[in-house]
Amino acid sequence: MREHYREEIKDKKRIVVKVGTSSLIHPETGGLDLIKVERLVRELSDLHNQGRDVILVTSGAIGVGRKAAGLKEKPDRVSLKQACAAIGQARLMMIYQKFFAEYNQVAAQILMTRNTMLNQKNRRHAQDTFEELLELGAIPVVNANDSISTFEILHGDNDTLSAIVASLVEADLLILLSDIDGLYTDNPSLNPEAEFIPYVKELDGNLKSMGKDAVSGLGTGGMTTKLIAAELATSVGADMLIANGADMSVLHRIMDGQPYGTFFQANKDEQFDLKTFLEAHFS
Numbered sequence: 001m002r003e004h005y006r007e008e009i010k011d012k013k014r015i016v017v018k019v020g021t022s023s024l025i026h027p028e029t030g031g032l033d034l035i036k037v038e039r040l041v042r043e044l045s046d047l048h049n050q051g052r053d054v055i056l057v058t059s060g061a062i063g064v065g066r067k068a069a070g071l072k073e074k075p076d077r078v079s080l081k082q083a084c085a086a087i088g089q090a091r092l093m094m095i096y097q098k099f100f101a102e103y104n105q106v107a108a109q110i111l112m113t114r115n116t117m118l119n120q121k122n123r124r125h126a127q128d129t130f131e132e133l134l135e136l137g138a139i140p141v142v143n144a145n146d147s148i149s150t151f152e153i154l155h156g157d158n159d160t161l162s163a164i165v166a167s168l169v170e171a172d173l174l175i176l177l178s179d180i181d182g183l184y185t186d187n188p189s190l191n192p193e194a195e196f197i198p199y200v201k202e203l204d205g206n207l208k209s210m211g212k213d214a215v216s217g218l219g220t221g222g223m224t225t226k227l228i229a230a231e232l233a234t235s236v237g238a239d240m241l242i243a244n245g246a247d248m249s250v251l252h253r254i255m256d257g258q259p260y261g262t263f264f265q266a267n268k269d270e271q272f273d274l275k276t277f278l279e280a281h282f283s
Contacts, residue, residue: 005199005239005263006257006258006259008239009239009241009254009255010256010257012052012239012255013052013053013172014052014053014055014134014169014170014171014173015047015171015172015255016055016056016057016165016166016169016171016173016174016238017054017056017057017174017175017251018056018058018059018158018159018161018162018174018175019040019057019060019177020059020158020176020245021059021060021062021063022178022179023177023178023179023245023246024036024037024058024059024063025060025063029067030063030066030067031067032060032063032064032092032095034095036248037095040056040245040248041096041099041102042248043251044105044139044251045100045104045105047252047255048105053134053169054139055130055139055140055142055165055169056096056139056141056142057143057158057161057165058092058096058141058143058158059143061084061088061092061143062075062084063088064087064088064089065086065087065089066084066088067088068088068091069083069084082146082147085146086147089143092143093107093109093141100139105138106136106137106138106139107138107139107141108133108138108139108140109140109141109142109143110126110129110130110133110141110142110143111142111143111144111145112143112144112145112164112165113144113145114278114282115149117164117275117278118275118278120275123168126168127169130165130168130169134169142161142162142165143161144161159225159226159228159229160225160228160229160278160281160282162229163228163229163230163238163240164232164278166232166233166238166240167232167236167238167274171238172238172239173239173240173241174240175243176242176243177243177244177245177248177250177251178226178242178243178244178245179245179246180223180242180244181243181244181261181262182196182197182242182243182244182261183196183197183200183207183226183227183242184196184197198259198261198262198263200230200262200263200264200265203227203230203234207227228281231277232277234264234265234266234267234268235267235268235272235277236268236269237266237268238266239264239265240263240264240266241254241260241261241263241264242261242262243260243261244260
C-alpha cells in the first residue's frame with residue numbers, strides 16, 4: 001500500500017465532487033432533503049474558501065421532478081423521465097443557487113450530453129467554459145441534460161459523467177458520494193462476510209468483477225458504474241474516492257486525511273483516449 005496517501009489528499013487543489021440521487025432525496029417521500037443539500041453546499045463553499053477549485057456533479061433532477069409532478073412511482077418511460085428532468089433540473093438549480101448565495105458563492109449551471117463528451121470541438125468548448133468559470137471563482141454545478149438526451153438516463157447516476165468532468169478540468173481528486181461506504185469484496189447487503197477495501201493501487205479484472213452489484217432504490221448507478229468512473233479518472237491522472245454521503249461533513253474529514261471510503265490511486269495513461277474509452281463501454 002502506498003504510504004501517506006491519505007495525507008496527500010490535503011494538498012489537492014482541484015476537486016470534483018459527485019453526489020448521487022440517493023444522497024439527496026428522502027427515501028420515504030421522494031422529497032429533497034434540504035438539510036443535506038445545505039450541508040453539502042456549506043462543505044463545498046468551505047473547500048472553495050480554502051483556495052481550492054471545486055466542481056459539483058449532481059444527480060437528482062428526475063427525482064425532484066417526479067415529486068413536483070406528483071408521481072408516486074418511479075417513471076418507467078424514458079419520455080416521462082425526461083419530462084421529470086426538465087421540471088426537476090430547474091428546481092434543483094434554484095435551490096443550489098439559493099444555498100450557495102447564502103455562503104457568498106457564485107454557482108454556475110453546466111448541462112452535458114453524450115455529444116459534449118464525444119465531439120472534440122464540443123469537448124474543447126466545455127473545457128474552455130470550465131476554465132473560465134474557475135478563473136472567475138465560480139463553482140460549476142454539473143448535471144446530464146436528461147431532458148433532451150437519453151444516454152445519461154440509461155447509463156448510471158452520473159458516475160461516469162463526474163469522471164469525464166474530472167478529465168476535462170484535469171482534476172486532482174474525484175470524490176463520489178453515494179449510499180455505500182466504498183468498495184467491498186462482495187455485496188455487503190447480501191454477504192455479511194464481505195470485506196471492505198480501503199485502498200486500490202490499480203484496477204484489475206478481479207476488482208472490476210466486484211461491481212456486479214446492488215443498485216439503490218432512488219439512484220440508477222451501482223458499483224459497476226463507479227468502477228468505470230474509477231478506471232477513467234485514474235487513467236487521466238486523478239485520484240478517486242468513493243464514500244458514503246449520508247453525512248455530508250465526510251467531505252472535510254476526507255480532505256483532512258481521515259480514513260473514509262475507498263481510495264483509488266491515479267495511474268495516468270499517456271495513451272488514454274476518452275472517446276475510445278466511452279465508445280468501448282457505452283456503444
